Ligand SMILES: NC(=O)C1=CN([C@@H]2O[C@H](COP(=O)(O)OP(=O)(O)OC[C@H]3O[C@@H](n4cnc5c(N)ncnc54)[C@H](OP(=O)(O)O)[C@@H]3O)[C@@H](O)[C@H]2O)C=CC1
């Protein structure tokens with residue numbers, strides 16, 4: 112089938128290309144709502160290293176999105192079903208290593224074409240059906256929610272049992288979503304959010320406590336999640352190591368372009384466990400949709416992260432959405448895909 116793919120050829124430069132893709136045993140999905148991630152911005156703005164840009168571009172961006180099934184040769188989905196698109200494409204299974212950590216996996220929008228396409232032609236395993244009445248502007252960033260669910264699921268297996276207080280560093284989108292997932296998964300735990308912006312923190316209405324990182328006498332916590340990324344990770348990890356109680360677990364989620372120095376002396380002295388999480392897999396998407404179904408108020412909270420919805424009908428609309436996303440105060444930029 113001929114399919115138009117909108118690739119980034121160089122920073123700030125998108126161009127369409129028509130490709131012929133096989134459709135045998137595939138589901139054809141029309142993307143409907145797509146959402147921009149910080150990882151897309153790093154390619155769009157060219158802030159990745161020259162070597163990475165040379166290796167990964169040209170490439171269609173976007174790994175957060177939902178769509179509507181146009182046809183399914185496998186018979187799993189009915190025409191018109193609303194689905195979330197799974198960006199990770201495993202090429203093998205492993206009894207120990209999760210699909211999102213297998214080096215053989217392909218990830219849309221990071222070395223492989225993402226969802227900026229006229230149609231997504233996928234195996235049925237790369238789609239999870241959504242409730243029919245779901246708010247699609249919110250569902251568009253289900254992938255980011257599944258990343259939080261993935262990190263919290265791993266935390267359940269790694270952290271010790273005392274989970275009375277859990278700290279989340281970062282008052283952006285990921286910090287908001289991780290806090291919301293923690294609230295639902297550990298309803299009896301105190302969730303404390305540490306941020307740099309009073310206005311952003313005010314939106315975290317569902318947590319036990321909010322703190323500005325430069326306040327004095329910040330509370331201590333049993334465990335912590337780092338959701339800052341960039342240069343902010345350095346100060347955040349330093350503060351976490353200071354404020355976490357002995358034998359606590361630190362979940363690292365923020366992406367930094369440069370190596371981050373860590374106070375290993377105190378990591379040793381406190382007996383801390385640090386673990387990183389990146390991306391997510393099918394079981395995380397399934398758990399996310401199950402959480403949406405059992406906690407419908409989650410979708411209402413997530414709605415407050417929708418900063419802007421932009422209709423996309425041309426290549427210049429895509430660029431305008433990315434430029435608007437750079438200037439946004441907080442939240443997600445959603446693209447209503449009409450290409
Ligand atoms: N592991 C994974 O699979 C994924 C990782 N990410 C990464 O997670 C990071 C966060 O993403 P996202 O939430 O969307 O980005 P945002 O920019 O929305 O949020 C980051 C927030 O952290 C705040 N911050 C920075 N430094 C500190 C600090 N020392 N203490 C407390 N808060 C701080 C920032 O404040 P200010 O605005 O003042 O700088 C900002 O509000 C990014 O690096 C992103 O790439 C995203 C998706 C998946």
Ligand SMILES: O=C(CO)[C@H](O)[C@H](O)COP(=O)(O)O
Pocket residue numbers: 148149150153174218220221222254255258366389390
């Ligand atoms: O955003 C993410 C997942 O949602 C990850 O941070 C992203 O996939 C990392 O990939 P890259 O190496 O291309 O930045």
Ligand SMILES: [Zn+2]
Pocket residue numbers: 148149150174
């Ligand atoms: Zn992402």
